[in-house]
Amino acid sequence: MGIVTMVTLAVLLSYGLVSREAEVQGDGRRYKEAYFAAEAGLAEGREAMRIRVGAERRYTFAFADMQQVNEPGLNGGIRPFFEVLPGPGAPGSWNSLAINPADLAPAERQSPSGEDYAAFPLQENVRYRVFVRDDEDDTDDGLTDTNGQVWLIAVGEVVGRAGSRPTRAVIQTLISNENAPAVTSPGNEMTGGGPANTYSETGPGPTILTPVMTLNSGS
Known part of the structure; x- marks a missing residue:
């Protein structure tokens, strides 16, 4: 009986260790999926804000065009949250990253040798x-x-x-609009220079062309 008891305890202990290890690995895998989903949302949101703002340099009117979030943890405060990418359902709904197999190209549903996959993750929970x-x-x-x-x-x-419990990942970044064109020119064109690398000093006297110092890379 003692030997049977010891073996039983050892089996139960091993089972507990394996279960905890599998749970830790599962949490790590789910966190990576959540992180990649947040990265995808960040890229899509940055592009959505660029299109919404246009050539403006400020985001004030974009705030007025978006819905203010009024949810526990995201409402009130000095600077409110606004929904950049509203979900397809009611306010506060999520955007899904689920994969529709019908939208995939044949090569994406096959192995490198041309065999069809029997099944693959559809990301319906992401x-x-x-x-x-x-x-x-x-x-x-x-x-x-x-x-x-x-x-x-x-x-x-x-x-x-x-x-x-769900597994979440949060990413935030400070963005600024760069849609407005920037006026630049080579050399010192903005100060009156030209392609000959000379500066035209105009005034009451004769025009003086002063060579502009350039840096040459050594061989």
Whole structure:
């Protein structure tokens, strides 16, 4: 009986260790999926903000065009959150990263040798949301942008089994609009120079062409 008891305890202990190790590995895998979902949402949100702002240098009117978030943890405060990419459902819904096999090209559903995959992850439990809020600039109402910079926040989430906690990853970055064209020219053109690397000093006297110092790379 003693030997049977010891063997039973050893089996139970081994089973517990294996279960905990599998749980840790599963959490790591789900966090990576949530992180990649947040990265995808961040890239899509950055492009959406670029298109929405256009050639403007400030984000004030973009705030007025988006829905303010009023949810636990995301409502109130000095600088409110705005929904950049509203989900397809009711307000506060998520954007799904689920894969529809019908949308995949034949090569994407086959192995390198040309064999069809029997099954592959459809990512039906992976989703994301993207928010924007003003940074700490000259105003404190959170609705007026004065420095052309705002915080873009992406949340990726992997939903577990019923009753289990979801796994989330949050990424935020400070963005500024660069749609407006920048006027530049080679050399010292902005100060009156030209392609001959000379500076034209105009005045009451004769025009003097002064060579401009250039740096030559050695051989």
